[in-house]
Amino acid sequence: MEKMVEYTALIALVEHVFVAMGCPQDQAKTGAMALVSADLRGIDSHGVARLSGYVRLWEAKRVNAAPRIAIIHETPSTAVMDGDQGLGLVVAPAAMDVAISKAAQVGTGWVSVGNSNHFGIAAFHAMRALEKNMIGIVMTNASALVAPTFSKERMLGTNPICVAVPSGDEPPFVADMATTTAANGKLEMLQRKQLEAPLGWIQDAEGNQVTDAHALKNGGALLPLGGNREQGSHKGYALGSIVDIFSAVLSGANFGPWVPPFPAYVPMPDNQPGKGVGHFFGAMRIDAFRKSEDFKRDMDLWIRRFRAADPITADQPVLIPGDPERAMEQHRRMHGIPLLEVVWQDLATIAEKFNIKF
Amino acid sequence: MEKMVEYTALIALVEHVFVAMGCPQDQAKTGAMALVSADLRGIDSHGVARLSGYVRLWEAKRVNAAPRIAIIHETPSTAVMDGDQGLGLVVAPAAMDVAISKAAQVGTGWVSVGNSNHFGIAAFHAMRALEKNMIGIVMTNASALVAPTFSKERMLGTNPICVAVPSGDEPPFVADMATTTAANGKLEMLQRKQLEAPLGWIQDAEGNQVTDAHALKNGGALLPLGGNREQGSHKGYALGSIVDIFSAVLSGANFGPWVPPFPAYVPMPDNQPGKGVGHFFGAMRIDAFRKSEDFKRDMDLWIRRFRAADPITADQPVLIPGDPERAMEQHRRMHGIPLLEVVWQDLATIAEKFNIKF
Numbered sequence: 001m002e003k004m005v006e007y008t009a010l011i012a013l014v015e016h017v018f019v020a021m022g023c024p025q026d027q028a029k030t031g032a033m034a035l036v037s038a039d040l041r042g043i044d045s046h047g048v049a050r051l052s053g054y055v056r057l058w059e060a061k062r063v064n065a066a067p068r069i070a071i072i073h074e075t076p077s078t079a080v081m082d083g084d085q086g087l088g089l090v091v092a093p094a095a096m097d098v099a100i101s102k103a104a105q106v107g108t109g110w111v112s113v114g115n116s117n118h119f120g121i122a123a124f125h126a127m128r129a130l131e132k133n134m135i136g137i138v139m140t141n142a143s144a145l146v147a148p149t150f151s152k153e154r155m156l157g158t159n160p161i162c163v164a165v166p167s168g169d170e171p172p173f174v175a176d177m178a179t180t181t182a183a184n185g186k187l188e189m190l191q192r193k194q195l196e197a198p199l200g201w202i203q204d205a206e207g208n209q210v211t212d213a214h215a216l217k218n219g220g221a222l223l224p225l226g227g228n229r230e231q232g233s234h235k236g237y238a239l240g241s242i243v244d245i246f247s248a249v250l251s252g253a254n255f256g257p258w259v260p261p262f263p264a265y266v267p268m269p270d271n272q273p274g275k276g277v278g279h280f281f282g283a284m285r286i287d288a289f290r291k292s293e294d295f296k297r298d299m300d301l302w303i304r305r306f307r308a309a310d311p312i313t314a315d316q317p318v319l320i321p322g323d324p325e326r327a328m329e330q331h332r333r334m335h336g337i338p339l340l341e342v343v344w345q346d347l348a349t350i351a352e353k354f355n356i357k358f
Numbered sequence: 359m360e361k362m363v364e365y366t367a368l369i370a371l372v373e374h375v376f377v378a379m380g381c382p383q384d385q386a387k388t389g390a391m392a393l394v395s396a397d398l399r400g401i402d403s404h405g406v407a408r409l410s411g412y413v414r415l416w417e418a419k420r421v422n423a424a425p426r427i428a429i430i431h432e433t434p435s436t437a438v439m440d441g442d443q444g445l446g447l448v449v450a451p452a453a454m455d456v457a458i459s460k461a462a463q464v465g466t467g468w469v470s471v472g473n474s475n476h477f478g479i480a481a482f483h484a485m486r487a488l489e490k491n492m493i494g495i496v497m498t499n500a501s502a503l504v505a506p507t508f509s510k511e512r513m514l515g516t517n518p519i520c521v522a523v524p525s526g527d528e529p530p531f532v533a534d535m536a537t538t539t540a541a542n543g544k545l546e547m548l549q550r551k552q553l554e555a556p557l558g559w560i561q562d563a564e565g566n567q568v569t570d571a572h573a574l575k576n577g578g579a580l581l582p583l584g585g586n587r588e589q590g591s592h593k594g595y596a597l598g599s600i601v602d603i604f605s606a607v608l609s610g611a612n613f614g615p616w617v618p619p620f621p622a623y624v625p626m627p628d629n630q631p632g633k634g635v636g637h638f639f640g641a642m643r644i645d646a647f648r649k650s651e652d653f654k655r656d657m658d659l660w661i662r663r664f665r666a667a668d669p670i671t672a673d674q675p676v677l678i679p680g681d682p683e684r685a686m687e688q689h690r691r692m693h694g695i696p697l698l699e700v701v702w703q704d705l706a707t708i709a710e711k712f713n714i715k716f
Contacts, residue, residue, distance in 0.1 A: 073647065150669055150677065226539070235535045241664070255660055289470050301631055311509055318506050319507070
């Protein structure tokens with residue numbers, strides 16, 4: 001059973017919760033918009049379903065609700081920032097804005113961030129660049145769920161990459177993807193529905209590819225994009241590694257198997273080499289390369305030509321990255337966001353705990 | 359049958375051929391080293407086996423042997439360059455050097471290049487950054503062989519991404535990968551050996567996944583990394599698209615189905631929107647983010663920890679991106695490069711044509 005809720009009501013709830021936790025008002029609002037943007041875009045696993053997880057991290061003192069987010073080193077086009085254990089939902093927009101302001105000055109801006117936490121969906125942060133006529137690039141590492149090619153050990157997070165590119169008359173190009181075959185959220189959906197996973201998504205504790213959607217709970221692992229060596233899983237492994245290095249080795253955050261887990265009840269890994277979770281942000285001003293109008297004309301042509309590519313079946317046209325999420329957002333802004341009963345109950349419990357009307 | 363040839367002899371031959379074509383001496387040497395670096399690293403499809411292809415492009419006046427490679431727009435951290443129809447093997451090092459010198463000044467440098475040609479392997483160019491204590495990032499588009507998810511039409515090249523990261527005592531991290539399940543060179547090897555391709559590498563003209571390694575000749579297409587929608591081919595499609603946009607829409611080169619073909623006998627696509635092939639180069643100074651020694655200590659730890667990840671089978675340890683190519687290069691520097699009889703004959707014919715002793 002699902003309940004339909006207006007997205008504005010969800011943003012208001014989350015904002016109130018963050019303020020009750022001690023977030024400054026403006027940060028609470030931005031963080032709430034970041035979180036609910038996942039629900040709007042149809043990435044239900046990263047939206048309000050995680051609110052109780054963030055609250056538990058705060059209760060466990062792993063999240064600092066009023067962080068002093070600071071630049072600790074910089075050059076004209078780069079910065080390393082310390083998230084001061086803040087909500088990634090709040091740290092990420094601040095870091096993206098630094099990247100954007102550096103790009104405004106010298107053409108591009110690149111910010112590696114340590115000592116942060118889970119930042120929701122990458123697309124929300126990358127798309128901040130679009131309104132400034134810039135390409136936005138966002139990555140983050142995450143706690144280890146993914147086995148490298150040839151390994152049975154979990155070493156990498158699902159480590160997403162998002163690239164958002166402005167266009168002219170066409171909607172923007174927004175690719176936001178985990179560097180695994182399938183994001184963990186998709187697996188969670190199969191688990192809830194008691195369905196099997198396709199081969200190539202997960203392996204068991206011995207490293208055999210399996211269809212049991214619960215294999216992760218029994219020592220298994222998600223697989224890098226490609227699934228197995230013959231299908232190019234070493235490339236997915238390399239992509240996830242690049243995200244890990246840019247997000248954490250460049251910033252001094254934790255990397256590989258040392259990234260802090262999202263569930264507050266899971267103990268921190270031993271011997272952590274850095275601080276918190278790491279992210280990486282980039283902004284490239286279009287007119288640092290080419291006249292904006294020329295770029296946008298060609299980008300529109302790119303989008304139209306790919307949309308018109310000869311389809312295999314007439315009922316499924318070729319899509320541009322970002323199309324499904326944009327369609328979902330349009331629909332959910334108008335018709336509301338469907339919440340599972342369990343998520344609704346979860347939100348009601350949180351609202352009650354903080355004395356918020358929901 | 360294979361012949362073993364010393365790599366220095368191959369570099370000398372290629373250098374002489376490029377000089378005979380009209381390349382300035384220093385460009386000829388760099389271009390020759392770029393080409394033969396593919397043979398050294400075991401990427402045989404991109405090495406001297408392609409020399410005759412470059413010569414034919416020059417004969418067809420699609421390659422300008424003495425290009426005026428020029429910056430046509432720049433900011434402190436960016437540039438767009440025009441390759442003047444030069445050999446990509448020569449244009450790419452020049453562009454990478456611009457990215458490196460911008461990074462030396464403002465922390466990072468980003469160069470999009472149009473009006474170029476095939477540049478060999480991306481790793482050669484990206485690794486130029488390593489000796490400067492920088493991360494190197496290289497991409498290029500290529501003529502359309504790859505069908506986007508849901509399409510039967512070839513729209514993208516194999517569009518590789520390379521990221522090279524310096525380390526301390528450990529060898530560097532060098533990921534160089536086509537954004538397809540398998541690079542076209544691997545398919546060519548199967549074709550030569552009359553073997554079938556694994557499912558997930560190619561589709562036929564109707565969009566069915568097939569094992570016929572010759573399906574490309576009959577209107578088929580290579581598949582994006584992931585292979586099919588369920589296994590995440592939309593992610594490989596998005597990655598190839600990002601490479602295309604950064605390399606060509608940012609620079610004014612041709613993109614999508616309009617990229618010039620490598621074989622000189624294949625006619626140019628109609629209505630090309632830009633000039634030549636496009637590339638993208640990035641350099642990020644390590645100490646623009648963090649003290650070099652701290653980064654290198656953590657990068658060494660990263661590499662050692664991943665190398666020590668629990669393997670599925672004891673006889674196949676987990677690899678770090680770049681390991682196989684580095685081992686191959688060490689072996690071939692010492693023992694020579696094995697050339698197929700057909701490649702050897704091809705080189706002998708070229709040498710004879712240009713009156714070069716081989």
